[in-house]
Amino acid sequence: xxxxxxxxxxxxxxxxxxxxxxxxxxxxxxxxxxxxxxxxxxxxxxxxxxxxxxxxxxxxxxxxxxxxxxxxxxxxxxxxxxxxxxxxxxxxxxxxxxxxxxxxxxxxxxxxxxxxxxxxxxxxxxxxxxxxxxxxxxxxxxxxxxxxxxxxxxxxxxxxxxxxxxxxxxxxxxxxxxxxxxxxxxxxxxxxxxxxxxxxxxxxxxxxxxxxxxxxxxxxxxxxxxxxxxxxxxxxxxxxxxxxxxxxxxxxxxxxxxxxxxxxxxxxxxxxxxxxxxxxxxxxxxxxxxxxxxxxxxxxxxxxxxxxxxxxxxxxxxxxxxxxxxxxxxxxxxxxxxxxxxxxxxxxxxxxxxxxxxxxxxxxxxxxxxxxxxxxxxxxxxxxxxxxxxxxxxxxxxxxxxxxxxxxxxxxxxxxxxxxxxxxxxxxxxxxxxxxxxxxxxxxxxxxxxxxx
Amino acid sequence: xxxxxxxxxxxxxxxxxxxxxxxxxxxxxxxxxxxxxxxxxxxxxxxxxxxxxxxxxxxxxxxxxxxxxxxxxxxxxxxxxxxxxxxxxxxxxxxxxxxxxxxxxxxxxxxxxxxxxxxxxxxxxxxxxxxxxxxxxxxxxxxxxxxxxxxxxxxxxxxxxxxxxxxxxxxxxxxxxxxxxxxxxxxxxxxxxxxxxxxxxxxxxxxxxxxxxxxxxxxxxxxxxxxxxxxxxxxxxxxxxxxxxxxxxxxxxxxxxxxxxxxxxxxxxxxxxxxxxxxxxxxxxxxxxxxxxxxxxxxxxxxxxxxxxxxxxxxxxxxxxxxxxxxxxxxxxxxxxxxxxxxxxxxxxxxxxxxxxxxxxxxxxxxxxxxxxxxxxxxxxxxxxxxxxxxxxxxxxxxxxxxxxxxxx
Numbered sequence: 072x073x074x075x076x077x078x079x080x081x082x083x084x085x086x087x088x089x090x091x092x093x094x095x096x097x098x099x100x101x102x103x104x105x106x107x108x109x110x111x112x113x114x115x116x117x118x119x120x121x122x123x124x125x126x127x128x129x130x131x132x133x134x135x136x137x138x139x140x141x142x143x144x145x146x147x148x149x150x151x152x153x154x155x156x157x158x159x160x161x162x163x164x165x166x167x168x169x170x171x172x173x174x175x176x177x178x179x180x181x182x183x184x185x186x187x188x189x190x191x192x193x194x195x196x197x198x199x200x201x202x203x204x205x206x207x208x209x210x211x212x213x214x215x216x217x218x219x220x221x222x223x224x225x226x227x228x229x230x231x232x233x234x235x236x237x238x239x240x241x242x243x244x245x246x247x248x249x250x251x252x253x254x255x256x257x258x259x260x261x262x263x264x265x266x267x268x269x270x271x272x273x274x275x276x277x278x279x280x281x282x283x284x285x286x287x288x289x290x291x292x293x294x295x296x297x298x299x300x301x302x303x304x305x306x307x308x309x310x311x312x313x314x315x316x317x318x319x320x321x322x323x324x325x326x327x328x329x330x331x332x333x334x335x336x337x338x339x340x341x342x343x344x345x346x347x348x349x350x351x352x353x354x355x356x357x358x359x360x361x362x363x364x365x366x367x368x369x370x371x372x373x374x375x376x377x378x379x380x381x382x383x384x385x386x387x388x389x390x391x392x393x394x395x396x397x398x399x400x401x402x403x404x405x406x407x408x409x410x411x412x413x414x415x416x417x418x419x420x421x422x423x424x425x426x427x428x429x430x431x432x433x434x435x436x437x438x439x440x441x442x443x444x445x446x447x448x449x450x451x452x453x454x455x456x457x458x459x460x461x462x463x464x465x466x467x468x469x470x471x472x473x474x475x476x477x478x479x480x481x482x483x484x485x486x487x488x489x490x491x492x493x494x495x496x497x498x499x500x501x502x503x504x505x506x507x508x509x510x511x512x513x514x515x516x517x518x519x520x521x522x523x524x
Numbered sequence: 525x526x527x528x529x530x531x532x533x534x535x536x537x538x539x540x541x542x543x544x545x546x547x548x549x550x551x552x553x554x555x556x557x558x559x560x561x562x563x564x565x566x567x568x569x570x571x572x573x574x575x576x577x578x579x580x581x582x583x584x585x586x587x588x589x590x591x592x593x594x595x596x597x598x599x600x601x602x603x604x605x606x607x608x609x610x611x612x613x614x615x616x617x618x619x620x621x622x623x624x625x626x627x628x629x630x631x632x633x634x635x636x637x638x639x640x641x642x643x644x645x646x647x648x649x650x651x652x653x654x655x656x657x658x659x660x661x662x663x664x665x666x667x668x669x670x671x672x673x674x675x676x677x678x679x680x681x682x683x684x685x686x687x688x689x690x691x692x693x694x695x696x697x698x699x700x701x702x703x704x705x706x707x708x709x710x711x712x713x714x715x716x717x718x719x720x721x722x723x724x725x726x727x728x729x730x731x732x733x734x735x736x737x738x739x740x741x742x743x744x745x746x747x748x749x750x751x752x753x754x755x756x757x758x759x760x761x762x763x764x765x766x767x768x769x770x771x772x773x774x775x776x777x778x779x780x781x782x783x784x785x786x787x788x789x790x791x792x793x794x795x796x797x798x799x800x801x802x803x804x805x806x807x808x809x810x811x812x813x814x815x816x817x818x819x820x821x822x823x824x825x826x827x828x829x830x831x832x833x834x835x836x837x838x839x840x841x842x843x844x845x846x847x848x849x850x851x852x853x854x855x856x857x858x859x860x861x862x863x864x865x866x867x868x869x870x871x872x873x874x875x876x877x878x879x880x881x882x883x884x885x886x887x888x889x890x891x892x893x894x895x896x897x898x899x900x901x902x903x904x905x906x907x908x909x910x911x912x913x914x915x916x917x918x919x920x921x922x923x924x925x926x927x928x929x930x931x932x933x
Contacts, residue, residue: 084572086572304929306926306929306930307930372565372571374571378570378571378572379569379570379571379572380569380570381571383571398571400571400572402565403563403565404563404565405563406529406532406533406560406561406562406563407560407561408528408529408559408560409558409559409560409561412561413559413560413561414561414577414579414580414583415579415580415583418575421575422574422575423574423575423576424574424576425574425576425810425811425812426809426810426811427575427576427580427581427584427810427811427812428575428576430575440572441572442565442566442571442572443561443563443564443565443566443573444562444564444565444566444573445561445573445574445575445576445577446561446573446576446577446578446579446580447557447562447564447577447578447656449578449658449659449699449700450658450697450698450699450700450701451700452578452581452660452699452700452865452866453578453581453865454814454865454868454870455814455865455870455872455875456811458872464922464925464926465922466871466919466922468870469870469871469919484923484926485919485922485923486926492569496569496570499569499570499573500570500572500573500574501574501576502573502574503574503576503577503578503581504578504700505573505577507567507568507569508569509568509569509570510568510569
């Protein structure tokens with residue numbers, strides 16, 4: 072039985088620089104990098120030394136405390152360097168890509184004939200497991216748990232997000248195979264949630280063996296957390312797993328061919344990009360060749376992911392493990408004079424959820440927003456603004472305050488098990504007092520994981 | 525503005541950590557951020573942020589108070605002039621030049637004292653805590669003069685401001701942490717510490733207290749007169765009346781139209797319902813003020829007035845419910861005081877309850893306790909204290925909803 076959900080709350084931030092539906096070819100990168108920091112809370116244990124050769128799908132490190140979870144090389148090559156940060160924490164594992172990317176011939180794996188445990192083992196050993204994330208806590212799924220449901224969102228509503236209908240068009244088989252494999256992992260349902268506002272691609276509408284739901288509204292309608300909350304909310308002690316739609320196709324590809332080919336279509340977007348468009352890249356790719364000569368200005372911030380939840384990377388940095396897009400926006404590290412561009416200015420260049428700027432009149436105008444905080448951090452003063460962009464039956468400000476004060480009882484009572492930092496991204500965006508809300512929620516989740524899981 | 529920018533860039537290192545004037549960084553930053561939105565960029569989480577900040581929010585509230593302030597200046601000047609002429613019925617719109625000038629002479633010093641004292645204290649605390657000045661006082665500093673009677677001595681404004689900022693706010697941790705509304709704390713302090721300067725019928729018109737006025741001249745406000753209906757000696761504008769004609773004399777002296785425009789004596793900012801409503805429109809349109817609180821506050825007050833009308837039996841009980849919304853500080857309190865987001869209820873449902881009860885209690889105190897003719901101040905302070913309890917029950921309702929889901933699942 073499918074569900075239809077309509078959201079009244081939320082916010083679509085209208086940014087310039089959406090990707091045109093054109094794909095360009097990019098050469099294979101010279102270096103790829105897997106960043107353990109992309110997997111929150113992971114402490115990696117290296118399995119390969121610097122200078123050793125690796126092949127695509129070969130484990131390069133594993134979770135120190137959950138050794139069955141392997142993280143594999145996306146390419147054939149040589150381990151170039153293990154980049155360490157403070158306290159010798161492993162920040163990056165860089166791999167030189169060799170010229171030959173012939174994947175040793177694998178064979179198709181027959182999913183319908185397998186048991187759930189067999190599928191799980193296959194995915195663990197093949198390095199597909201990190202694609203599966205769990206709620207609560209929003210980390211790589213714990214393979215010892217059984218989820219009550221698995222959620223896949225068929226669209227991304229974040230600013231400038233890639234269009235999944237475009238990137239997965241024609242990949243019905245791979246997507247279906249991935250969904251079949253996921254269905255084996257749960258005794259409950261696999262939910263595929265479509266955008267209620269636009270017709271979806273046949274890849275999604277034709278999916279079999281899943282419950283297809285529809286959700287319509289502004290961002291964060293496409294966030295899997297919003298969908299879980301409205302379709303099958305998580306209570307204490309329950310687990311839900313989520314997989315990104317493109318990663319479902321990667322999983323499916325493995326079961327169809329026996330080869331680990333972690334290729335994705337990403338969008339290069341943002342107001343500072345010439346002709347933003349789509350391209351096929353490998354996970355962890357070095358972006359230097361991709362973004363070369365593509366900027367329209369110098370002082371830019373490059374984000375792996377979207378502007379609300381992405382990670383800042385350098386122009387020679389690497390694409391994040393889960394990210395489907397690169398966004399380039401101007402840096403805002405300039406002083407802004409009070410009467411022209413500052414707090415007392417007319418504000419025709421400022422996008423705001425409030426009506427304190429005249430831009431609420433400019434219906435569909437798109438904006439070139441920079442990374443300036445547009446103010447300074449203060450204690451919470453304004454009330455009621457977070458609620459407008461938070462389509463959960465959860466009191467956002469009270470939950471944030473509980474997280475800030477390490478109040479476990481109140482966090483549990485107010486619904487911490489249902490949320491991930493990304494669900495609070497819009498709250499963080501609109502917050503007048505410029506509090507780093509996602510970070511506070513993450514700290515709260517860390518405490519919950521430590522004390523209650 | 526390049527030249528100002530150059531100065532900032534040149535001076536900034538001196539105030540930075542390890543610089544020559546490191547200790548004075550909060551002062552530097554306070555002024556720098558006044559002139560420029562700083563070059564701070566996002567570090568964690570969302571890479572872009574909404575254009576709105578606390579400065580713009582607060583300055584919007586100040587803009588919203590301007591109509592009430594301008595009218596208050598004229599009104600104060602008018603009654604000052606009336607006292608000198610010894611004629612309470614002097615034409616309101618005549619001799620504007622003189623009245624504006626006199627009004628300015630009364631109100632401006634109060635604003636200067638309020639901001640001067642308040643900001644000095646704020647800077648001292650900012651220096652001690654090592655952070656830039658927080659914006660909360662920009663609004664409080666303007667609200668304090670607006671809730672004062674015209675004849676209040678300036679030193680009292682200073683003392684009250686100091687009390688409100690230190691005891692009302694800074695000991696709790698500063699902007700965003702206070703429990704009671706700052707401006708009302710200032711007024712309540714004076715009300716209980718110097719009652720003769722804050723109530724009675726001498727204080728509402730400047731100059732009346734020194735000269736004592738001319739015989740037969742009364743400085744009574746509509747609220748003071750109405751409060752006298754609860755005592756043995758009913759008066760309207762200085763003339764004693766009997767209970768059967770009390771209401772009609774009252775309505776003659778303070779017509780609903782006069783009260784709406786604000787041509788009656790009272791605290792500086794509170795008299796003009798229309799000017800306050802212009803402010804309310806600004807606050808509601810920009811979304812800075814909460815419609816939930818304002819509307820439910822007015823509704824609560826009006827319903828309480830209707831209930832009292834139904835009980836009847838005494839001229840004050842019989843006074844039209846709509847009058848209660850016009851006279852005294854009711855409208856001003858509902859629009860500018862009750863909506864203070866820090867001290868009000870914080871949940872959406874809580875705001876409705878908070879506003880409604882505030883309105884009810886305001887009229888209840890006003891009518892049933894003639895010792896406190898201005899019930900609004902006490903009602904809002906009382907509701908400030910109650911707001912966390914209201915929120916607690918709203919939050920518990922949300923929590924219970926989640927618990928229930930667990931049981932049915």
